Amino acid sequence: MSARSILMGMVFVALWSSAFATARVIVAHAPPLSSLAIRFAISGLLAVLLARALGQSFRLTRQQGLSVVVFGLCQNTLYLGLNFIALQWIEASLAVIIAASMPLLVAALGWAFGGQKITFQTALGLTAGFLGVALIMGSRVTEGADPIGILLCVIAAVALAVATLTMGSASSGGNLLMIVGLQMLAGSAALAVVAAAIEPWHFDPNPAFFAAFLWQVLAPGLAATLLWFKLVSDIGTVRAAAFHFLNPAFGVLVAIVLLGESVHWTDLIGIAITMVGILLVQRARIAASR
Numbered sequence: 001m002s003a004r005s006i007l008m009g010m011v012f013v014a015l016w017s018s019a020f021a022t023a024r025v026i027v028a029h030a031p032p033l034s035s036l037a038i039r040f041a042i043s044g045l046l047a048v049l050l051a052r053a054l055g056q057s058f059r060l061t062r063q064q065g066l067s068v069v070v071f072g073l074c075q076n077t078l079y080l081g082l083n084f085i086a087l088q089w090i091e092a093s094l095a096v097i098i099a100a101s102m103p104l105l106v107a108a109l110g111w112a113f114g115g116q117k118i119t120f121q122t123a124l125g126l127t128a129g130f131l132g133v134a135l136i137m138g139s140r141v142t143e144g145a146d147p148i149g150i151l152l153c154v155i156a157a158v159a160l161a162v163a164t165l166t167m168g169s170a171s172s173g174g175n176l177l178m179i180v181g182l183q184m185l186a187g188s189a190a191l192a193v194v195a196a197a198i199e200p201w202h203f204d205p206n207p208a209f210f211a212a213f214l215w216q217v218l219a220p221g222l223a224a225t226l227l228w229f230k231l232v233s234d235i236g237t238v239r240a241a242a243f244h245f246l247n248p249a250f251g252v253l254v255a256i257v258l259l260g261e262s263v264h265w266t267d268l269i270g271i272a273i274t275m276v277g278i279l280l281v282q283r284a285r286i287a288a289s290r
Contacts, residue, residue, distance in 0.1 A: 005231065005234055005235050005239075008227050008230065008231055008234075009231060009240070009242075009243035010243070010246075011227060012224055012227040012228055012231060012243060013243050013244075013246045013247055013250050014250060015219045015220050015223055015224035015227070016220060016224050016228075016247060016250075016251075017096060017247050017250035017251040017253075017254050018215070018219060018220060018254050018258075019080075019216065019219075019220035019224070020083070020087065020092040020093075020095050020096040020099070020251055020254070020255065021092045021251075021254045021255045021258040021259050022212040022215050022216055022220070022258070023083065023084055023087050023092070023212075023216065024087045024091075024092045024255075024259060025208055025209065025211075025212035025258075025259075026084075026209060026212050026213055026216065027084055027085075027087050027088050028088075028204075028209075029203065029204040029205070029206060029208070029209040030202065030203050030204070030209065031195065031199045031200065031201060031202060032081070032084035032085050032087070032088060032199075033081055033084065033085070033191050033194055033195035033198075033199050034191075034192075034195040034199055034201065035084070035213070036076075036080055036081060036084050036188075036191050037188045037189075037191035037192040037195055038188075039188075039213065039216050039217050039221055040076055040184040040185065040187045040188035040191065040221070041184075041185065041188040041192075042217050043181075043184050043217050043218075043221040043222045043225075044181045044182070044183075044184030044185035044187075044188055045181070045185070046181070046217075046222060047177055047178070047180045047181030047184060047222060047226070048178060048181035048182065048185070049181075050177060050181075051175070051177040051178035051180075051181055052178075054177065056175045056176075056177055056178040057175060057178065058178065058182075059175075060175060060178075060179070060182075064175070064179065068179055068182050068183045068186060069183075069186055070162070070163065071163045071183045072182070072183035072184065072185070072186030072187040072190070073186065073187065073190055074159045074160065074162045074163035075159070075160055075163040075183070075187070076183065076184060076186070076187020076188070076190075076191070077187045077190040077191055077194075078155070078156060078159035079099075079156045079157070079159040079160040079163065080156070080187070081156075081191055081194070082152040082153065082155055082156035082159070083095055083099065083152070083153060083156045085149075085152055086146075086148075086149040086150070086152040086153050086156070087149075088149075089146035089148070089149035090140075090145050090146055090149035090150060090153070091140075091145070091255065091259075091261050092251070092254075092255040092259060092261065093251065093252045093255040093256070093261045093263060093267070094136065094137070094140050094145060094150070094153070095149075095153050096247065096248065096251025096252065096254075096255065097133060097136050097248045097251065097252065097267075097270070097271065097274065098133060098137070098150070098153040098154060098156075098157055099153065099156065099157050099160065099247070099251075100244055100245075100247035100248045100251065100274070100278070101129060101130070101133050101157055101274065101278075102157055102160045102161050102164060102241070102244055103129075103241045103242070103244045103245070103278050103281055103282055104125070104126055104129040104130060104133075104277060104278060104281055105157055105158055105160075105161035106161045106164050106165060106241060107122060107125075107126060107281045107284075107285060108126060109161055109162070109165065110165070116288075117288075119284050119288070121280055121281075121283065121284040122280070122281055122284040122285070124277075124280055125276075125277045125278065125279070125280025125281035125282075125283075125284065126277065126281060127277070128273050128274075128276055128277035128280065129273070129274050129276075129277025129278050129280075129281065130277070131273060131277070132269075132270045132271065132272070132273030132274030132275075132276075132277055133270065133274055135266060135269065135270040135273065136266065136267055136270035136271070136274075137150055139264065139266040139267065139270070140267075143264075164241060176226070176229055176230065176233065177226065179229065180222070180225050180226050180229055183225075184221070184222075184225070228240065231243075239286055241282060241285075242279075242282035242283075242286065244278060244282075245275050245278035245279045245282060246275075248271045248274055248275055249271060249275065252267070252271060
């Protein structure tokens with residue numbers, strides 16, 4: 001892996017990990033699904049306009065189009081939509097740890113439905129990773145964390161894993177920035193329909209909301225998504241997903257610094273176990289891909 005890819009991966013982790021703390025700020029002042037739909041509409045339009053300025057086309061291959069729709073719905077509508085709802089009730093540090101289990105879910109789904117062989121190292125990593133996440137979730141539930149919020153985050157993580165499994169076909173064939181913009185607009189449209197049907201409108205404008213919203217549009221929304229597509233295009237889904245093992249630590253650190261959330265010793269143990277599990281799974285997948 002080149003130094004350029006490593007740098008892109010580290011920047012992606014930092015941007016991705018910041019999304020949960022800033023999302024918690026947003027949902028404290030505005031409805032989650034409506035806020036997310038507006039965010040994706042703005043980010044998507046910016047990406048499409050920039051793509052057109054760079055000469056990229058709306059023309060996609062059939063497989064690209066299908067992948068963009070699947071990725072837009074799975075990541076933007078289900079994964080982020082459910083997380084935004086859950087962040088009304090649970091802390092950002094817990095949500096980011098559950099979301100960071102995505103590489104474990106990708107490996108498990110690949111074994112269960114994709115016919116992929118599971119090695120001893122993969123099995124050990126899956127066991128350790130899921131045990132680490134379970135330790136954190138169990139500890140938080142006993143301390144009063146909302147179980148519905150946790151369930152929504154788990155469903156969201158599964159949706160992200162499905163989205164990740166579609167990434168290879170979506171990022172091949174050029175038009176990268178156009179693909180990023182179109183998948184955001186697909187997610188925005190779906191979120192707007194659901195929000196209009198079920199979500200009451202309320203808005204408490206203040207500087208914290210506008211700062212968090214602007215950051216979400218430009219950083220996790222546009223820059224991180226583009227970086228992720230580029231990483232997958234350059235080094236493949238398996239290697240790119242390896243960077244997710246850093247997300248639990250980065251995400252919790254951002255939640256502590258930005259929101260003042262507290263972390264207990266069980267969280268630290270669970271984070272360490274989860275990170276080891278994710279690393280083992282990704283090392284096994286990288287070895288199998290050679």
